[in-house]
Amino acid sequence: MDYRQKASEARERRGQVCDKAAAVVALAEQENRSISSEEQLEIDNFLAEGDKLAAEIDRLDKLATFQDSIAASRGKPQFQAAASASNEQSQDRPRSFIVPAKARFIHSSLRAFRGQSAESQADAYLTGQFLLATLGQNDHAKRWCADHGVDTRFYGAMTGDTNTLGGYVVPEEMERRIVSLREERGVMRANARIVPMSSDTLNIPRRNGGITVYFVGQNSEITASDPTLNQVQLSVKKMAALVKYSSEVSEDAVISMADFITSEIGYGFADKEDECGFNGDGTSTYGGIVGVKNALAAGSKVTAITGNTAFGTLDLDDFHSMVGKLPLYALQNAKWYISRAGWAASMQRLAEAAGGNPTANIEGGVRPLFLGHPVVWVQVMNSTLSAQTSTDGLCYFGDLSQGVAFGSRRGLSLAQSADRYFELDQLAIRGTQRFDIVVHEKGTASAAGSIVMLSTPAS
Numbered sequence: 001m002d003y004r005q006k007a008s009e010a011r012e013r014r015g016q017v018c019d020k021a022a023a024v025v026a027l028a029e030q031e032n033r034s035i036s037s038e039e040q041l042e043i044d045n046f047l048a049e050g051d052k053l054a055a056e057i058d059r060l061d062k063l064a065t066f067q068d069s070i071a072a073s074r075g076k077p078q079f080q081a082a083a084s085a086s087n088e089q090s091q092d093r094p095r096s097f098i099v100p101a102k103a104r105f106i107h108s109s110l111r112a113f114r115g116q117s118a119e120s121q122a123d124a125y126l127t128g129q130f131l132l133a134t135l136g137q138n139d140h141a142k143r144w145c146a147d148h149g150v151d152t153r154f155y156g157a158m159t160g161d162t163n164t165l166g167g168y169v170v171p172e173e174m175e176r177r178i179v180s181l182r183e184e185r186g187v188m189r190a191n192a193r194i195v196p197m198s199s200d201t202l203n204i205p206r207r208n209g210g211i212t213v214y215f216v217g218q219n220s221e222i223t224a225s226d227p228t229l230n231q232v233q234l235s236v237k238k239m240a241a242l243v244k245y246s247s248e249v250s251e252d253a254v255i256s257m258a259d260f261i262t263s264e265i266g267y268g269f270a271d272k273e274d275e276c277g278f279n280g281d282g283t284s285t286y287g288g289i290v291g292v293k294n295a296l297a298a299g300s301k302v303t304a305i306t307g308n309t310a311f312g313t314l315d316l317d318d319f320h321s322m323v324g325k326l327p328l329y330a331l332q333n334a335k336w337y338i339s340r341a342g343w344a345a346s347m348q349r350l351a352e353a354a355g356g357n358p359t360a361n362i363e364g365g366v367r368p369l370f371l372g373h374p375v376v377w378v379q380v381m382n383s384t385l386s387a388q389t390s391t392d393g394l395c396y397f398g399d400l401s402q403g404v405a406f407g408s409r410r411g412l413s414l415a416q417s418a419d420r421y422f423e424l425d426q427l428a429i430r431g432t433q434r435f436d437i438v439v440h441e442k443g444t445a446s447a448a449g450s451i452v453m454l455s456t457p458a459s
Contacts, residue, residue, distance in 0.1 A: 128254025181266030188277035398451030
């Protein structure tokens, strides 16, 4: 008897039972009413049947493992090849399910899985069960993931040239939320040119110069010329973050756990990407990445007027110089990039002094604009309000999508250790991703590229 096939059939039956229970709840929600006593009894019967099938699945899985070990010891092929069985989970779609009432209502407002919609709560609950099954090694959560088509396989230790290794690859529901958080908070990822990378290094072409145009006489040969190209090389860096979480997690708290871990990793990665992209100096602190502040050539820098050494003393002439310095090709999609503190002390101050403070702006607020271009607040940029002489990177103006390449090698993977914070009874949850950032339009000693930078004078 092929016990693995029997277990698969039992999972299918249990999935159908869960779908029926979910349909009863969905009907009540659609009709905007409470579940009737008859419907509650029907749901309870479905859940009881599901519990029986879960026990049967557990028994069949143990028999299948035992059957495989006997076959292996005798040198015979295992029943239903393991590769086929291991692929079965990843091919199944996550089944519909009911989020238990306790799990829905004990958490506060969510950051990563925002909203109270059924889809948001289901994504958070699925992510929580995945984390419990993989990082917490919870048997009930493992069975839940197996029953609902959630892949919990481990891909081993990360190696430098293998993309698919490095811990548990998170489900799409969690990855989608982390990507959303990174793009929402991370300025560099949201505005630079994203380049998907299928290998650890990637060369992308960069136009370095155009053709040459000549005047020619009648019946004269036209001199040929070609545009010049060079290469921008992206080389992936591995970035990791540790999140501490209690080793004792109630299954009723899986939504809160999933939201906390997802948001912490998403926000942490976004801030580090911005630190590298804007402030990187090529050292190990930034993974060898040289950011905008340290990459731009002299021709891309504007020095504020003598005496303007703080955000509070900058004037319109300083910002007008930046607009005038930027090449026309980069102006259409140009934005200001500045810390919120720096914006309030300089751009907002100047706008209000010039009469840009009608009642609608003060009471309701508006999307930040300055000199006709959007203002983007960058958490990691200079926010010192006191005087600072000979300082680069107070503000940037330009088109990041033309000047910066953001290489994305792979998504997030997770691993955990129960030993790192053993004395605190906490788990260390590690998230890793691989990426690179290259500022390739730096300008020259005398001409600006697609981004210009404001610096303070020596005094």
